[in-house]
Amino acid sequence: MSETPLSPAVPVSDADLLARTVTAVRAAGSALRERFGDVVPHRTREELMRALAANDDTALDILRPRLTDLRPDAGWVEDELDGGALPAGEWWVVDPAEGNVNHLHALPEWAVTATLVRENRPVLTAVHLPLTGETYTALAGAGAHVDGRPLHVSRTADLVLGIVATSQARPDEDEKVVQRVGSSITAMLFDALVVRTSVPASLHLLNVAAGRIDAFWQFAGARADLLPGALLVTEAGGRISDAEGRPWTPRSESFLAAAPGIHAGAVATLSR
Incomplete structure (x- = not known):
């Protein structure tokens, strides 16, 4: 009812x-x-x-x-x-x-x-x-x-100490997106402490908002899996952008949510 x-x-x-x-x-x-x-x-x-x-x-x-x-x-x-x-x-x-x-x-x-x-x-x-x-x-x-x-995002100030995560936006993704995901995971494996990869995106973003993990990124993506977490992370004191550090909108081709202390480092890694 x-x-x-x-x-x-x-x-x-x-x-x-x-x-x-x-x-x-x-x-x-x-x-x-x-x-x-x-x-x-x-x-x-x-x-x-x-x-x-x-x-x-x-x-x-x-x-x-x-x-x-x-x-x-x-x-x-x-x-x-x-x-x-x-x-x-x-x-x-x-x-x-x-x-x-x-x-x-x-x-x-x-x-x-x-x-x-x-x-x-x-x-x-x-x-x-x-x-x-x-x-x-x-x-x-x-x-x-x-x-x-x-909720409050983490105070981690160095990506090398960070737990970061990513997710597959959807099945049957475009080949270029798949390749970009793979290369980004490799880059983060070198630069971050731990990399987590699983679905769905919203649960990773809950953890960013709660300060349990330090950053989440995704290439492509849908409104329904990013908008809830974007608001949660922003209101918990985190930073939202695309992977190159530009303002994120639902039209963006990438998404990054991070604690303020490691946002710049995450952008640098994902932009390589």
Whole structure:
């Protein structure tokens, strides 16, 4: 059942919208948790895609009506793999099962995310981890939190001491992107302390915001896997750019989120 719609005659704060968004992602996460357990068998790409879609539909059946009630005039991004800028106005950017392939393989790294984007800027986000029960939130100008506790990026000031991470943006990536990913991992293996590589991106970005790892980068990418973490990291005191240090937008071909003390070093490594 969806929540009672907000009256259009009554001004609604973004903080109230975030609280209701949290309720929605937790409800969707509960439904996905009930589907989690054994590895879901699949012998063909078609069978895999059907299993992924079933998880997405389970969560969307809960998220779509609830979030539409909150902002009836907001657009809805249908494909979580879409990239690029959005048209003017408000948009819900949702990944109903971030790390869906992990869910199907009985791996714990998956989440439910919902981000409200206004004029191409994320203004609030909620990321729920059903297996731990944690919910990460960020509100533009009001900080980032996990279950109400403030998040802060690390104070690491030298890349050589840094734990860094990257992720595969999508399957069947362009060959040039794949080559760039490989060379960037090699460069970071020389310059950083430890390099982690896994999906999904959002979970790495939670760790950057929480100060557990020091930087995350990715080439290509979609709005749904980068916008939640971009807001979380920014509100936790981190720096966001593309891999060359230029301002990041959804149109950018690369993404970097880092603690301020190692951002320049990470840019230097990724720009080689």
